Amino acid sequence: MTSADFMQARARLLEKDRSVRDKRMELDEAIALVRDGDGIAVGGCLYSRTPMASLLEVLRQGRSGLTLVRNLTCYEAELFLARGAAERIVTSWVGIGLLWGLPKVFRHFTENDVSVYEEWSHLSLGLRFRAAAMGLPFLPTKSMLGSDLLPLSKAKEMTCPFTGERLALIPAYHPDVGLIHVQRADRFGNAQIDGPPYMDKDIAVAAQTVILTAEEIVEPEVITAHPDRTAIAHFTVDAVVEVPYGSFPHECYGEYEADFDHFQEYVDLVDDKAVHGAQEYVSRYVDATGSFAGFLELFGAETLSRQRERAKGLLPR
Amino acid sequence: MTVSDQERMIVVGSRYLQDHRVVFAGVGAPLIASVLAQQLHAPHLTIILEGGFVGPRMLPGKLPISTNEMRAARGSVMHTGIMDVFLYAQRGFFDYGFLGAAQVDPYGNVNASIIGTPERPKVRMSGTGGANDIASSCREVFILTRHEPRRFVEKVDFVTSPGHLGGGDARERAGLFPGGPSKVITDLAVLGFHQESKRMTIEALQPGVSIDQVRENTGFELEVANDVGSVSEPTELELGRLRSLVTGEPAESDEVAAGNAERMIGR
Numbered sequence: 040m041t042s043a044d045f046m047q048a049r050a051r052l053l054e055k056d057r058s059v060r061d062k063r064m065e066l067d068e069a070i071a072l073v074r075d076g077d078g079i080a081v082g083g084c085l086y087s088r089t090p091m092a093s094l095l096e097v098l099r100q101g102r103s104g105l106t107l108v109r110n111l112t113c114y115e116a117e118l119f120l121a122r123g124a125a126e127r128i129v130t131s132w133v134g135i136g137l138l139w140g141l142p143k144v145f146r147h148f149t150e151n152d153v154s155v156y157e158e159w160s161h162l163s164l165g166l167r168f169r170a171a172a173m174g175l176p177f178l179p180t181k182s183m184l185g186s187d188l189l190p191l192s193k194a195k196e197m198t199c200p201f202t203g204e205r206l207a208l209i210p211a212y213h214p215d216v217g218l219i220h221v222q223r224a225d226r227f228g229n230a231q232i233d234g235p236p237y238m239d240k241d242i243a244v245a246a247q248t249v250i251l252t253a254e255e256i257v258e259p260e261v262i263t264a265h266p267d268r269t270a271i272a273h274f275t276v277d278a279v280v281e282v283p284y285g286s287f288p289h290e291c292y293g294e295y296e297a298d299f300d301h302f303q304e305y306v307d308l309v310d311d312k313a314v315h316g317a318q319e320y321v322s323r324y325v326d327a328t329g330s331f332a333g334f335l336e337l338f339g340a341e342t343l344s345r346q347r348e349r350a351k352g353l354l355p356r
Numbered sequence: 357m358t359v360s361d362q363e364r365m366i367v368v369g370s371r372y373l374q375d376h377r378v379v380f381a382g383v384g385a386p387l388i389a390s391v392l393a394q395q396l397h398a399p400h401l402t403i404i405l406e407g408g409f410v411g412p413r414m415l416p417g418k419l420p421i422s423t424n425e426m427r428a429a430r431g432s433v434m435h436t437g438i439m440d441v442f443l444y445a446q447r448g449f450f451d452y453g454f455l456g457a458a459q460v461d462p463y464g465n466v467n468a469s470i471i472g473t474p475e476r477p478k479v480r481m482s483g484t485g486g487a488n489d490i491a492s493s494c495r496e497v498f499i500l501t502r503h504e505p506r507r508f509v510e511k512v513d514f515v516t517s518p519g520h521l522g523g524g525d526a527r528e529r530a531g532l533f534p535g536g537p538s539k540v541i542t543d544l545a546v547l548g549f550h551q552e553s554k555r556m557t558i559e560a561l562q563p564g565v566s567i568d569q570v571r572e573n574t575g576f577e578l579e580v581a582n583d584v585g586s587v588s589e590p591t592e593l594e595l596g597r598l599r600s601l602v603t604g605e606p607a608e609s610d611e612v613a614a615g616n617a618e619r620m621i622g623r
Contacts, residue, residue, distance in 0.1 A: 084438065086424075087424050087425050111422075131484050131485050131488075132483040133482050133483060134482040136421040136422050141479070146479070150479070153476075158483045160486070160488035160489050160492075161438065161484065162439070162442035163488075165438055169439060180446065182442075182488055182492045185492075185518040185530030185532050186488055186492075186517065186518050187515045188516060234426070235407050235409065235424070236435075236436070237438050238438055241439070293426075353426045353427060353430050355430075
């Protein structure tokens, strides 16, 4: 990141309309804000509170040249690579979970072209968002020192001018777009998160454009009744879309559990047909469905309500 | 009662976690060992998970597949941002980091990134996740892994999580906090690190295992402690708790539960 990049990131934000306005849109309208070549920060973590409806709509609209940036990245990275939508994945980990082994499509792309995967430690990736969210060009840490991750990344080392300590310096990352899914938001973009916030608060502040999907759009009074639950302020948000089950088949805390059977179905497809399997998945679940509602129909109401019941069983009583 | 290698490793791992301490646990065997310790001798062990969970109490039979999901969140005293838990670690609050290892060298450096070279990887693995941060910042680090020659190599292809780097005081010279790996717990032995050289050293053997057998399964020259101890067999209580934790079935259950446990905790 150069000084020009840094000042431009601020300039882009200063130009934005901060009016308190109704930002409700249809999902396709909101995702039209994503441009080819954008760097997209993906909210949630692994298969939790993933902005799945938004991600599938990005694929549906045929974007290309994207960079996906996420703390821990699930199979959505494979869909984006297999479809030719993303050129680069910036993250600390890619896969679904130990049960399913190493991700095969990801291996295919990264072993053929090492520039596809930019690996940071989990904290360091978060510091990239945090620095940007703080309006600073970098933050120091003790992570990544002495490891082979540091020389391969864009991090640098320095000696602390106060103490003489060795530090790794992690450059800020300003995503062009942040995609975030929450439990509830009002029409202005004030958003509340139940359960773990992951890195979403930093992403909302770091990104140039924020597209928010919510399980439910609520009246502003619902937000002001519990302002301590509000994680994202309206002036950071550009679009608000109501999408029930917007993380499915991933989980949304307190709402529904992840559909592990569906993960297995995807892994079987990829085990069988490698990259073509992931492409077939996109054809079947994205292209052929026409919309996220169409995607959900493939699972059926019974599966969706079963997942909702399972989530309830895990909540504190 | 027949005991699988994986069960043996997890039970012994759990014994090293003392009550009233704080452990930052990685997914899989380290997490299961931590929950097991909580159920046996360490009811006040605070588990930290990278999803931002402080002090979760997981349900038997509903152990999480990732350390970021609802099952992992259950019973927590705090849900906070991912950054917060790593920054607690960097501040120095966590006694133990507890991790697995795909590939580990004599100095406890762990590779989770690349087999081959960064320019031409033979296998591109998933990556560090939080393991690099945990290994960099927890007060001491326990590594829990199967003992196989392909895992225990003289030189890791890539240092994802720093151990003692080149040995001696290399870790401190790189600017890392003192500490690093102190125990490697496997299905064959418990290993420590030599005080000066920081090379891996056999400290105790699993039941029925010889020093030669450990050496045969290690791809580098191991040091041997002066008084090599022996690890005691998992007790019925330990095994019962472990199996019911994983399967959700009653502790008394039989071969079926053992089979289920083996399937669910993996290879």
